């Protein structure tokens with residue numbers, strides 16, 4: 117007998133179309149509805165989701181959608197600073213799984229409300245820090261966890277190009293550093309790019325898209341296990357997104373498309389090029405890469421498997437970004453974590 121499919125819906129019809137694409141293609145789901153306060157967005161939703169209009173419900177009010185569509189799982193793809201209400205309302209309405217767009221929130225108060233609400237209700241949640249599900253990234257993290265290069269000590273992370281913005285896109289970079297570091301962040305030092313000298317301590321990105329309102333920043337973050345991340349998000353550079361992960365026994369250089377691995381049998385000795393762990397890179401950030409995320413969410417609900425991108429790590433990521441804003445306005449001071457609760 118075939119299993120009953122989970123009923124999936126999407127809130128926010130812009131990037132939400134990519135979530136629709138994934139639910140429509142993952143066998144665990146039936147995509148039943150989409151909600152946006154702006155009905156003009158629906159055309160874009162169907163285009164991105166690559167599904168024909170007419171087969172699913174359309175709503176302007178997500179509460180009405182929850183009540184009428186018997187939703188099991190919902191994606192929240194509203195602007196960066198507007199995730200908290202739909203996430204908490206979905207959780208309070210008894211929805212079992214949520215895929216929340218990144219960043220989790222833009223204030224610690226909102227992030228805390230999300231974490232407390234989902235914990236109280238037992239809701240499963242993943243944050244769409246998409247690289248968490250890339251097989252090559254997962255394979256490298258497994259190899260590091262298995263001790264392949266000894267204890268990880270340094271992560272050098274770069275994001276380049278004109279959309280190098282700390283919150284909007286940099287959240288992917290910071291979160292991936294947390295993904296590999298595998299521990300709590302303990303302090304942060306930051307210096308923003310020129311032109312953003314006074315930007316902070318509060319996020320002022322107006323919900324997302326404009327690089328004028330969101331600085332590139334150079335950040336040093338230390339984790340409780342001694343891993344130190346050096347994160348550089350800089351405009352006026354070529355587009356790039358990459359990590360150099362180093363330990364006494366070797367080094368992985370990881371981009372979205374490829375992985376290079378150097379290993380030394382002599383700790384801290386000369387490292388030689390060798391075969392990288394298997395696992396494909398980034399297929400397509402919009403749509404295809406979300407399929408493993410929604411499939412994992414189904415298993416989180418059915419089998420209680422852990423998320424590859426849990427809310428608690430999304431909160432750490434936000435805390436590092438907010439600490440970077442605080443460091444900047446305090447003359448690149450070292451900011452101890454945790455920050456006072458929002």
Ligand SMILES: NC(=O)c1ccc[n+]([C@@H]2O[C@H](COP(=O)([O-])OP(=O)(O)OC[C@H]3O[C@@H](n4cnc5c(N)ncnc54)[C@H](O)[C@@H]3O)[C@@H](O)[C@H]2O)c1
Nearest residue numbers: 128129130131151152153154157193194195196217218244
């Ligand atoms: N994971 C990725 O790689 C990636 C890429 C792009 C965007 N995003 C994230 O996706 C989110 C949305 O980005 P976007 O570019 O689509 O933004 P957008 O502003 O184009 O779209 C957001 C949509 O949400 C709708 N909305 C706002 N409040 C609502 C509410 N209460 N109920 C229903 N609909 C509501 C708006 O009308 C709008 O259509 C952001 O958090 C962004 O950071 C992620």
